[in-house]
Amino acid sequence: MISLPTGATKLNAALSLLLTILILSAAACGPPFILPPLDKQKTSIASGEIRLHALSSKAFLETWGQPTYVYQAKTQFFPLESGNYIPHFRVTTGEPPPGWNATTVLDEALFLAYADRGELLGFIDNRLVYHERMSSEQVLAIVKWWKSEDLSRTGLEKALLAPQ
Numbered sequence: 001m002i003s004l005p006t007g008a009t010k011l012n013a014a015l016s017l018l019l020t021i022l023i024l025s026a027a028a029c030g031p032p033f034i035l036p037p038l039d040k041q042k043t044s045i046a047s048g049e050i051r052l053h054a055l056s057s058k059a060f061l062e063t064w065g066q067p068t069y070v071y072q073a074k075t076q077f078f079p080l081e082s083g084n085y086i087p088h089f090r091v092t093t094g095e096p097p098p099g100w101n102a103t104t105v106l107d108e109a110l111f112l113a114y115a116d117r118g119e120l121l122g123f124i125d126n127r128l129v130y131h132e133r134m135s136s137e138q139v140l141a142i143v144k145w146w147k148s149e150d151l152s153r154t155g156l157e158k159a160l161l162a163p164q
Contacts, residue, residue, distance in 0.1 A: 035054065035055070035056055035126075035127065036054060038056070038058065038059055038062070041054070041055050041056060041059035042059050042062055042063045044059075045059055045060060045063040045064070046063055050128070050131050051128075052082075052083045052084055052128055052129060052130075052131060053083060053127055053128065053129065054127075054128070055127075055128040056123070056126050056127065056128070057110055057112060057121075057123045057126055057128075058126070060112060060121060060128075061112070064114060064117065064119075067112040067113050067114045068113050068114055068115040068116065068139065068140075068143060069113040069115075069143040069146065070110070070111070070112060070113075071110075071111040071113070071143075071146040072108070072109065072110050072111070073108075073109065073146075073149070074106065074107065074108050074109070075087050075088065075089075075106070075107065075108075075109040075111075075122070076088040076104055076105070076106045077104065077105040077106075077107070077109070077122075077124075077129065077130065078091060078096070078097050078100050078103075078104060079100070079101050079103055079104075079105060080097060080098075080099040080100055080101065081099045081100075081101050082099055084129070084130060084131065085105060085122065085124070085129040085130045086100075086130065087109070087111075087122055087130060089142070089145065090132065105124070107124045107125075108124070109122050109123060109124055109129075110122070110123045110124075110126075111123070111130075111146075113139050113142060113143050113146075114139070115136045115139040115140050115143070116136065118133055118134055118135055118136055118138075118139060119131070119132075119133060119134075119139075120132045120134060120139055120142065
């Protein structure tokens, strides 16, 4: 005699299948969830291989040293097809950035500005999402803009931005 699966058996089978799919999906996506070891990140940076979504701010700080300026704020980004996220302050008002995929990301971001290197880096969740090479003058102009943004914040805004 053949026994038909009961409701509990079907539920267990469905949960097992779902769990298997989730595990395989996470394993296939690897890099977005797990950063490479710090030493590997530092080696990559030192050799000029700046890879988006695979490098942390700590790796840059330990490789390049202290930046000219550090800025942290909730920031709107425009993700590009290349994987780079362009922050709103680098986009001309009313014009989409070239290669924009028509989505936006709003998140707490950390920016490291290296004027001497001509590098501007942006991180979300300690993962490099924005990298742009520019002249030292351009980096310093952005730093000046950030400083004016900080001055114009109210006490309440500053309290909300302070680490908890």
